[in-house]
Amino acid sequence: MATPKGAPDIEDFLQMLSAERGAARNTLLAYRRDLESAEEEVPLLADAGADDLAGLGKAWRDLAPSTLARRCSALRQFYGFLIDEGYREDDPSGALPRPKIRRPLPRLLSREQVETMLVQAEEEAAGDNPLAVRMLALLEMLYGSGLRATELVSLTLDTVPRDAPLLHITGKGGQQRMVPVSTRARQALSRWLELRPKGSRYVFPSRKAHITRIRLFQMLRELAGRAGLPPSSVSPHVLRHAFATHLLEGGADLRVLQTLLGHADIATTQIYTHVDSARLVELVNARHPLGAGGLAARRKAD
Known part of the structure; x- marks a missing residue:
């Protein structure tokens, strides 16, 4: 459906997200789908009023709360863009539904389960089979550095300095961060770099790109x-969760974890605290003045 003459459209909005916010390709595709879905219900989207948007709640009533929340978020940002561009003075997005969603707790792998996968990968990579060595490197990088799947598969050679245990990562929103690489992951990666096909700028190349x-x-x-674990329990994101959870259990600071994971908001990182309640209780008991390691211990000593 055509947008009124002079009105910024969805393409303009997406170009802004790409140029000014460094939005990733997958993010742009998601925004496009959400806004085009809205445009099917409200054809003149840029000129829509509150009454028009209020009808979306009914049209989208069968959507999952998370999907509805994402679509409404895309619309709110679109109307904010129209205001910034001077096309509108009012914001009709207040009429959009606000579904209550709970952030799902991450699926977890125990240390023993991760170790089982690592042992399996190591045994398969005992020789110089390139595919087996590549699998070991991928697994070690996911669990040893907590990279997102997209960040890992799109690594380029210039982001992997051979003389420093750090990766230069460009994550969501174009945010750059330095990510330490564990000794094991570095060793596995070095083996793979010796065997990988030449001629590609990607660390994990394929016939087309990576x-x-x-x-x-x-x-x-x-x-x-092959390791005897339920395949449905494992994914790249689950291993990223395992990296974060096991670091937190080992005493990592939440702010440090936020930096390593590339979270823009500490609230996103705080989801991992639920898995470590036992350590938090132990910490309070040991460090709080009224805990077992504080006044009680000193009174006993006296």
Whole structure:
């Protein structure tokens, strides 16, 4: 449906997200889908009023709360863009529904389960089979650095300095961060770099560019099955959760964890605190003045 003459449209909005916020390709695709879905219900989207947007709640009533929340978020940002561009003075997005959603708790792998996968990958990579060595490097990088799937598969050679245990990562929103690489991951990665096909700028190349997130997902589940674990329990994101959870259990500071994971908001990182309640109780008992390690211990000593 055509946008009124002179009105910024969805393409303009997406270009702004890309240029000014560094939005990733997948983010842009998601915003496009959400806004085009809205445009199917409200054809003149840029000129829509509050009454028009109020009807979306009914049209989208069968959507999952998380999907509805994402679509409404895209619309709110779109109308904020129209105001910034001077096309509108009012913001009709207040009429959009506000579904209550709970952030799901991350699926977790125990240390023993991760170790089982690592042992399986190490045994398969005992020789110089390139695919087995690549699988070991991918697994070690996911668990040893907490990278997102997209960040891992799109690594380029210039982001992996051989003389420093750090990766230069460009994450969501174009945010850059330095990510330490564990000794084990560095060793596995070095083995793979000796065997990888030459001629590509990607660390994990494929015939077209680099291996895809979907292929990484499939490879991990296949490895989990060979290791005797339920394949459905394993994914790149689950291993990222394991990295974060096990670091927190080991005493990592939440702010440090936020930096390592590339979270813009500490609230996103705080979801991991639920898995470590036992350590938090132990910490309070040991450090609080009224805990077992405080006044009680000193009175006993006296």
